[in-house]
Each structure stands twice: as C-alpha cells, then as structure tokens.
Amino acid sequence: MPGAPAPASPVYWRLNTGVYRLIGMKCNDCGHISYPVKKICSECGSLNVEEYKLSKRGTVHTYCVQWAPPPGFEAPIVPIIVDMDGGGRYQGLLTEVASPEAVKIGDKVEMVLRKVMTDRGLNVYGYKFRLVEEE
Amino acid sequence: MRGKVAVIGAGKIRFGELFEMSLGDMVEQAYLNCLNSVDKGIAPKEIKAAWFGHWSGGFIGQGAMCGASLASFIGNLEIPVTRVENGCPTGGDAFRHACLGVASGVYDVALALGAEKMRDKPAAESLGAAGGGGGSEMGLHPSWMLGMGGPGIQALHATRQMHELGYTMENFARVAVKNHHNGTLCPYAHYQFEVTIERVLGSYIVCWPLHLLDCCPQTDGAAALIVCRADLAKKYTDKPVYVLGSNIGIDHKNLWDRNSFVEQLSTVRAARGAYEMAGIKPSDVDFAELHDCFTNTELMNIEDVGFARKGEAAGMLMNGEFDIDGRLPINPSGGLKAHGHPIGATGVGQLCELFWQLREEADKRQVKLKNGIGTQHNVGGDAFGVSAYNILSRSI
Amino acid sequence: MAGIIGYGVYIPRYRIEQKETQIPWSSWAGGEKAVCGADEDVVTMAAEATENAIKHAAIDPAQIDTIYLGTASSPYIEGHLLSPIFAEILGLPPEVRAVDYSGSLNALAMALLGCLDAIEAKNTKCGLVIGTENRMTAPGTESDASSGAGAVTMVIGTEDTIADFEAVHTYSTLFIDRWEAAQDGWVSNYFDYRFDREYGYKKHITGASKGLMQKVDKKGQDFTYVVFQQPDDRSPNLPIKELGIQAEQLAPSIASTLGDLGSCSAFVSLAGVLDKAKPGERILLATYGSGGSNAMSITVNKAIDKKRKRIVPLEKYAAQKDYITYVSYLKLREMIKRAPY
Numbered sequence: 001m002p003g004a005p006a007p008a009s010p011v012y013w014r015l016n017t018g019v020y021r022l023i024g025m026k027c028n029d030c031g032h033i034s035y036p037v038k039k040i041c042s043e044c045g046s047l048n049v050e051e052y053k054l055s056k057r058g059t060v061h062t063y064c065v066q067w068a069p070p071p072g073f074e075a076p077i078v079p080i081i082v083d084m085d086g087g088g089r090y091q092g093l094l095t096e097v098a099s100p101e102a103v104k105i106g107d108k109v110e111m112v113l114r115k116v117m118t119d120r121g122l123n124v125y126g127y128k129f130r131l132v133e134e135e
Numbered sequence: 136m137r138g139k140v141a142v143i144g145a146g147k148i149r150f151g152e153l154f155e156m157s158l159g160d161m162v163e164q165a166y167l168n169c170l171n172s173v174d175k176g177i178a179p180k181e182i183k184a185a186w187f188g189h190w191s192g193g194f195i196g197q198g199a200m201c202g203a204s205l206a207s208f209i210g211n212l213e214i215p216v217t218r219v220e221n222g223c224p225t226g227g228d229a230f231r232h233a234c235l236g237v238a239s240g241v242y243d244v245a246l247a248l249g250a251e252k253m254r255d256k257p258a259a260e261s262l263g264a265a266g267g268g269g270g271s272e273m274g275l276h277p278s279w280m281l282g283m284g285g286p287g288i289q290a291l292h293a294t295r296q297m298h299e300l301g302y303t304m305e306n307f308a309r310v311a312v313k314n315h316h317n318g319t320l321c322p323y324a325h326y327q328f329e330v331t332i333e334r335v336l337g338s339y340i341v342c343w344p345l346h347l348l349d350c351c352p353q354t355d356g357a358a359a360l361i362v363c364r365a366d367l368a369k370k371y372t373d374k375p376v377y378v379l380g381s382n383i384g385i386d387h388k389n390l391w392d393r394n395s396f397v398e399q400l401s402t403v404r405a406a407r408g409a410y411e412m413a414g415i416k417p418s419d420v421d422f423a424e425l426h427d428c429f430t431n432t433e434l435m436n437i438e439d440v441g442f443a444r445k446g447e448a449a450g451m452l453m454n455g456e457f458d459i460d461g462r463l464p465i466n467p468s469g470g471l472k473a474h475g476h477p478i479g480a481t482g483v484g485q486l487c488e489l490f491w492q493l494r495e496e497a498d499k500r501q502v503k504l505k506n507g508i509g510t511q512h513n514v515g516g517d518a519f520g521v522s523a524y525n526i527l528s529r530s531i
Numbered sequence: 532m533a534g535i536i537g538y539g540v541y542i543p544r545y546r547i548e549q550k551e552t553q554i555p556w557s558s559w560a561g562g563e564k565a566v567c568g569a570d571e572d573v574v575t576m577a578a579e580a581t582e583n584a585i586k587h588a589a590i591d592p593a594q595i596d597t598i599y600l601g602t603a604s605s606p607y608i609e610g611h612l613l614s615p616i617f618a619e620i621l622g623l624p625p626e627v628r629a630v631d632y633s634g635s636l637n638a639l640a641m642a643l644l645g646c647l648d649a650i651e652a653k654n655t656k657c658g659l660v661i662g663t664e665n666r667m668t669a670p671g672t673e674s675d676a677s678s679g680a681g682a683v684t685m686v687i688g689t690e691d692t693i694a695d696f697e698a699v700h701t702y703s704t705l706f707i708d709r710w711e712a713a714q715d716g717w718v719s720n721y722f723d724y725r726f727d728r729e730y731g732y733k734k735h736i737t738g739a740s741k742g743l744m745q746k747v748d749k750k751g752q753d754f755t756y757v758v759f760q761q762p763d764d765r766s767p768n769l770p771i772k773e774l775g776i777q778a779e780q781l782a783p784s785i786a787s788t789l790g791d792l793g794s795c796s797a798f799v800s801l802a803g804v805l806d807k808a809k810p811g812e813r814i815l816l817a818t819y820g821s822g823g824s825n826a827m828s829i830t831v832n833k834a835i836d837k838k839r840k841r842i843v844p845l846e847k848y849a850a851q852k853d854y855i856t857y858v859s860y861l862k863l864r865e866m867i868k869r870a871p872y
C-alpha cells in the first residue's frame with residue numbers, strides 16, 4: 001500500500017509476538033481480555049494486568065461480506081468478530097467463504113495462518129478464521 | 136454550559152459533488168453565508184476565536200490543515216484558531232470547543248466552521264481512506280483491520296441488529312426512504328430524489344447486509360456557526376438559539392474490545408452527559424439530527440440517545456413516528472443519507488438545521504415544536520469510539 | 532539413528548485438472564493437482580502441517596531446538612525468512628537453530644539429513660523438519676501442468692518415535708533436467724523424457740537405493756513399501772526392475788491427484804503410507820531432483836498404533852476438493868494481474 005509502513009518496519013516487528021504467538025492481555029480486576037499487550041486495561045484503567053495467550057478457537061459473534069475492499073484486495077472479503085474460547089473477542093477475516101449464506105452467528109471457527117498481503121516483495125502473515133467442520 | 140452560550144448565526148453551502156469548488160472556496164462561501172445570516176449584523180472583527188473542523192488531514196490529497204488554514208481562508212489573522220479533528224464528530228466537536236471558549240468567559244464571540252473536500256479523489260478511494268488504510272498506519276496489524284471502515288463496521292452491527300433485535304433489511308431501507316424524502320425538501324441536501332424500499336434493496340451490495348443506498352454518499356461541503364455569550368445575544372438577533380448541553384462520549388478504539396454490537400457506548404455516554412448538563416430528559420426533545428452514515432446506524436442512534444428502548448426503534452420507524460410530520464422527526468434535513476457527509480462539515484451542518492428549525496425558518500420541512508428543543512448527534516472515529524451530542528433550545 | 536516422533540501434512544483444497552492448464556498450448560497432460568488459495572503460500576501451508584505434526588507427536592513445542600525447513604519455492608533469494616516464522620509461532624528462543632534449505636527438489640531431504648546428522652553429533656535433541664512447496668511455473672510449460680502445492684512436517688528425535696531411520700545414502704552427479712534461473716521467475720525443464728528419466732531420474736534413484744540397500748544389507752523384496760519421488764505416475768516404475776522391487780510395493784500415486792509436490796513429493800507420499808503402516812514394516816524412500824537422490828530406509832515402530840488417533844490423514848486433505856477454472860488459476864498464480872492504474 002503506498003504510504004503505509006513496509007513489512008520490514010518496526011510497526012510489524014513490534015506486533016510479531018502479538019500476531020504470531022497470540023499473546024494478549026487479561027485484566028485481573030475487571031476480567032477484560034484483549035490484544036495487543038498493554039500495561040493499562042483499556043476497559044477500566046487498572047494496572048493489574050498480565051499477559052494472556054489467546055485461544056485459537058471460538059464462535060462467530062457477527063460478520064459482514066465486504067464487496068468494496070481496500071485497493072489491491074479482491075472482493076469479497078469476510079470480516080468477522082469472534083467470541084474466543086476462554087474469553088475475549090478477536091477481529092479478523094473469514095477465509096474459504098464467499099457468501100453470507102455460508103456463515104451463521106454461532107458457527108465454530110478456528111484460526112489458520114494465512115498470507116494477508118504482500119508489499120515490496122515481502123509477505124505479511126496473520127491469522128484468519130476458517131469454519132470448523134463438524135465431525 | 137446551560138445558560139451561557141447562544142447561537143446567533145448559521146451558514147451553509149449546498150452539499151454535493153462540488154468539483155468546481157476547492158476547500159478554500161467552500162470555506163469562504165460558508166463563512167460569508169454565516170456572517171450574512173446574523174439578523175442585526177456582525178462585523179468580522181467581532182469574532183474573537185475560531186475552531187476549524189476538518190477531518191481528512193492528508194488522506195484525500197488535502198494536506199493536513201491547521202489553524203492558519205482557516206484564518207487565511209476567512210481573512211482574519213488576528214485571532215487564535217485551532218483545527219479540530221475527532222473522527223466523524225469533528226464538526227460537532229468544533230462547535231463544542233467554540234461553546235467552551237465562550238462559556239469559559241475568555242471569548243465573547245467565537246466561530247465554528249467545518250469543511251471537507253472528499254471528491255478530489257474517486258469515491259472508492261475516499262471511502263477506503265475513511266477506513267484507516269490497511270492497519271499498519273494505525274499501529275495495528277492488517278490481519279485485524281482489513282475490510283474495516285465505515286461500511287464494514289456498521290455492517291457488523293447491522294448483522295447483529297438483525298440477529299438480536301429481529302431487524303430486517305426492509306427496516307434499514309425505510310430509513311433511506313424517510314431521509315431521501317426529507318432531502319427533497321431541503322435546498323442544501325446533496326441528494327434531492329425520493330427512493331423506495333425496493334430501490335434500496337435492489338441497489339448493489341456494498342458490504343452485506345448494507346446496500347449502496349443504505350450508505351451515505353461521499354460529499355463536499357462546508358458550514359459555519361457563530362456563538363456568543365448568552366447575555367450578549369440580543370445585540371445580534373431577537374431570536375437566538377441557546378446551547379443547553381454539549382458533550383463528547385467515548386468508547387474503546389478497537390472493535391474487538393466492544394461489549395455489544397447493537398449499541399454504541401460512545402453515543403450513550405455523549406447523550407447521557409449532555410442531558411445531565413441540560414437538565415432535560417430524552418422525552419423533552421422535539422426533533423433530532425442523528426448520524427445516519429448508514430441506515431442501520433440511525434436505528435441504533437435512536438435507541439442509544441434514549442428515544443426508544445433497544446429493539447423498539449424499527450417498529451416506531453415503520454409506523455412513521457420519525458417522519459417529518461411524525462411524533463419525533465429524525466433528520467428533517469435529509470440526514471447524512473440524503474444531505475451528505477462531508478466529514479468535518481457534517482456536525483456543523485446538522486447544527487445549522489437545528490438553528491433554522493428552532494427559529495421556525497425551515498420552510499417546507501419545518502417540524503412541529505412543543506418544547507422548542509432539538510438535539511444533534513455524530514458518532515465515528517476509530518471503531519466509532521467517539522460521539523458528539525449537542526442540545527439546542529429556543530429558550531434559555 | 533533418530534526417527535519420526537510425529538508427522539503432519541497439509542494440502543490446499545483447490546484443484547485444477549492438469550489438462551486445463553495446457554489446453555491453450557497443447558493437450559497431453561492427465562490427472563489433476565492441488566492449487567494454493569489466494570491467501571495461502573509456502574508459509575501458511577507449512578503452518579498447518581506443523582500444527583498437525585506437533586499434535587501427532589504430542590510433544591511440548593519448547594522441546595524443539597532446531598528448525599530445518601526445505602523448499603524449492605522460497606519467495607526469497609536472500610534471507611532465511613521462513614524458518615524463523617515457525618520459531619516465532621512456537622515461541623522458541625533465539626538459540627534455536629532456524630535454517631532454510633532452499634532451491635532444490637532435494638531441499639527437504641537435505642534438511643532431514645542435516646537434522647539427523649545434528650542429532651547424531653549430539654548438537655540437537657529434537658528437530659522440526661518442515662517441507663513446503665508451491666513452485667512458480669509459467670503458462671504453457673510442462674511444469675505448470677504438473678506442479679502441485681502441499682506441505683509436510685516431521686518432528687525428528689530419539690524418544691517415543693513411531694518410525695526410525697535405519698540408514699541414508701546420497702548419490703549425486705552434475706546433471707541438469709530442471710532449473711529456475713534467478714533471472715527467470717519460473718521453473719524450466721529440459722524435458723527430453725527419455726534422456727531425463729533414464730539418465731536423471733532412474734540412474735540416480737537406482738544408485739542411491741542400491742547403496743542404501745547395501746548399507747542395511749537388505750534386498751528390494753524386504754521393503755513393504757517403496758516411496759519414490761513422483762514427478763508423474765510413470766516414473767517410479769522405471770528403477771524397480773533393477774532393484775528387485777515389485778510394482779505392488781510402490782506407494783499409491785499422488786502425482787495425478789495432488790500434482791508434482793517437488794521437494795515434498797516423497798515425504799507427503801511417505802505420510803500417506805505411514806497413515807496405514809503397521810509395526811515392523813520397512814519402507815524404502817528415495818527423492819530425486821536435478822542430478823541428486825537421497826535414499827533412506829525407515830522401520831515402523833509399535834508407537835505408531837498408539838498415536839494413530841491423533842493423525843490428520845493425507846486422505847482427508849486429498850478428499851477436500853474445490854475445482855477452479857483456468858482463469859482463476861492464472862489469477863491465483865499471478866500470471867495475469869490487474870493493471871495498477
């Protein structure tokens with residue numbers, strides 16, 4: 001993306017732990033779970049927070065089907081908000097789905113590592129979600 | 136705030152795709168319209184401070200504006216000027232700053248002017264810019280942010296409104312029908328044509344479940360207000376409009392920290408605080424300009440500012456209660472949907488509408504006044520975490 | 532020698548019939564192959580294969596002290612930028628040796644040999660050997676028809692193995708049949724079938740296998756399964772007569788269902804074999820790529836039955852199929868692109 005920091009930028013490097021290792025934070029006072037890591041709980045302002053490893057599984061809380069993605073991305077893309085197992089929510093894209101009929105609120109999803117974009121020949125990876133097939 | 140600030144002038148230009156006007160051209164025109172609107176006249180040098188609501192800060196090819204930008208446009212280099220940016224509430228917040236300047240006692244008269252030039256880039260690009268880019272510019276990871284922007288975030292809420300509250304796409308479309316109708320009555324509105332529910336639902340899907348006609352347009356525009364000390368108002372006009380409350384409400388900047396996707400706490404907090412400042416209840420309000428960037432957002436706003444309980448707004452809408460001749464007209468100007476959304480100007484433009492409505496100068500779209508109180512609302516910013524709520528009244 | 536503690540594979544769900552890629556140019560290709568989706572690549576495929584392998588192995592990732600990744604389709608000519616991603620994902624410290632073996636169809640075999648040598652030299656206890664392939668090919672070439680996508684990961688060590696390596700034997704000469712020049716961006720074939728298959732494939736696999744069989748003092752019939760590199764369906768049949776192997780011993784074909792998986796070919800095939808193998812069985816595996824062959828003998832342990840429930844089998848991935856058109860294929864492989872403005 002022209003103007004955006006390159007994948008080699010410190011912005012990405014700082015986010016490695018949060019994105020690849022799924023290290024977030026949990027507030028011991030109000031119970032809020034979030035990411036990336038920070039020292040002050042954004043929900044209640046407490047300093048009593050600790051690192052927390054997010055789950056890779058959850059259920060769909062809400063979704064939409066985006067037919068006007070940013071330049072360089074092919075439509076459609078499916079943004080979702082996931083209620084993560086164990087608490088907290090995660091925002092990401094659903095992969096291997098192209099229509100609103102294929103996904104429902106409450107569907108189980110799991111994280112899979114996917115290529116999110118390419119810039120200056122460098123690939124950026126992050127977790128997307130995939131519907132879990134019921135056995 | 137109550138009892139300290141009066142609005143004595145309001146000026147707006149026709150909102151639309153104003154390819155022939157630059158940002159400066161629009162600012163000049165709105166400013167002059169505002170000066171000329173003061174009933175008993177005002178000299179430019181009587182304005183002692185100004186706040187400039189401008190959002191894009193370089194995203195859409197304008198470069199970042201600052202105080203000097205507005206000062207140069209209006210030819211007044213002698214006063215303090217600040218550019219205000221606070222997401223979509225930029226205009227509402229610029230007004231709040233002007234009110235605070237006057238309420239503090241430091242300035243007798245202040246100007247709040249909002250302007251935005253969205254159409255110097257193709258609509259798809261400015262829409263994308265309003266989404267905050269891919270994420271890394273905000274210090275966030277693209278895997279979290281892709282597809283997010285106004286339509287994406289509101290669509291996530293719409294899906295949940297449909298699931299939790301039983302709202303339908305027809306309900307959403309009905310908002311567009313109402314606001315487009317009001318737009319045909321407002322000479323400043325960007326769009327001045329009627330739509331039907333069928334036409335809305337037949338327009339192509341921008342971000343399911345939202346259609347093209349569920350979305351406000353990309354608009355150029357500018358609007359301005361002059362505020363002064365309440366006890367000096369009668370020097371400028373026999374019909375001042377008074378500020379009862381002016382507030383900003385906040386919620387998390389990241390969507391994944393949100394508690395609920397059928398209400399926006401930023402709006403809830405902004406409205407609650409403003410009602411407290413004003414000493415009024417939601418049921419005291421005669422009409423309102425609410426931030427309908429998307430049709431489903433209007434329903435959420437109606438509930439979040441206390442005009443209906445969660446889940447009831449759609450039913451009231453379908454019954455015509457929010458129509459221009461209904462019990463509680465919402466968006467008599469046509470709303471963002473028909474009047475347009477030049478981001479920095481929007482809030483100021485909505486307040487101009489309140490000014491004219493409360494002075495019964497709104498012509499074919501005049502609403503019935505009982506208590507003579509109207510409210511103005513914006514919501515936006517990162518994950519719609521900022522909201523502005525202003526309450527105006529024809530009596531102090 | 533060390534062995535396989537656990538393994539995992541990943542094959543993308545998209546398929547194209549090989550002849551679809553050739554219709555505009557010629558039409559002799561058969562079968563179908565796996566294609567990466569728009570948001571998949573060598574790293575994402577390897578991530579899922581690795582997750583499967585660690586689950587199968589039932590180890591704590593913190594035990595891993597080496598990551599050797601092998602691929603012929605690294606997006607980077609300079610920079611071992613792939614293996615460190617897995618160190619990051621698994622939360623491993625900087626002391627972990629993370630190496631990309633790239634640029635050869637023997638890369639994964641080499642990565643495995645490197646790991647086995649390191650274990651033998653007691654420089655490492657437990658290594659992750661990751662193979663992944665998604666070669667860039669050009670329209671109208673034989674490689675484009677047959678090149679498939681997939682990944683396979685093996686956790687290598689000495690404790691609680693499901694299969695062990697008895698011996699390995701390398702046989703290589705200067706011989707060119709396939710290459711990708713840095714200036715090109717696609718795989719080229721010399722493609723003289725008789726010359727390449729006889730003097731390339733057959734000669735080197737035969738040489739490596741013979742040397743291996745001598746090392747373990749076994750004959751062709753002593754191997755329950757024979758897993759040879761699969762550039763296509765026919766080639767594995769070429770060396771078997773001279774090696775005293777029957778066609779029935781050959782592992783099932785994946786070349787005409789998943790495609791030519793390059794450096795992963797033999798090891799994905801091995802995973803399919805291990806999904807069904809029984810304790811005591813012996814497997815002969817030999818890779819081949821441009822003048823080099825690595826043969827190894829693998830014996831299956833009792834632990835394979837104990838851990839079998841935790842496998843995500845190859846046939847599960849092979850059965851997930853979404854067919855795509857040639858136009859979608861061209862877009863996915865970035866052979867056609869939207870104009871920038």
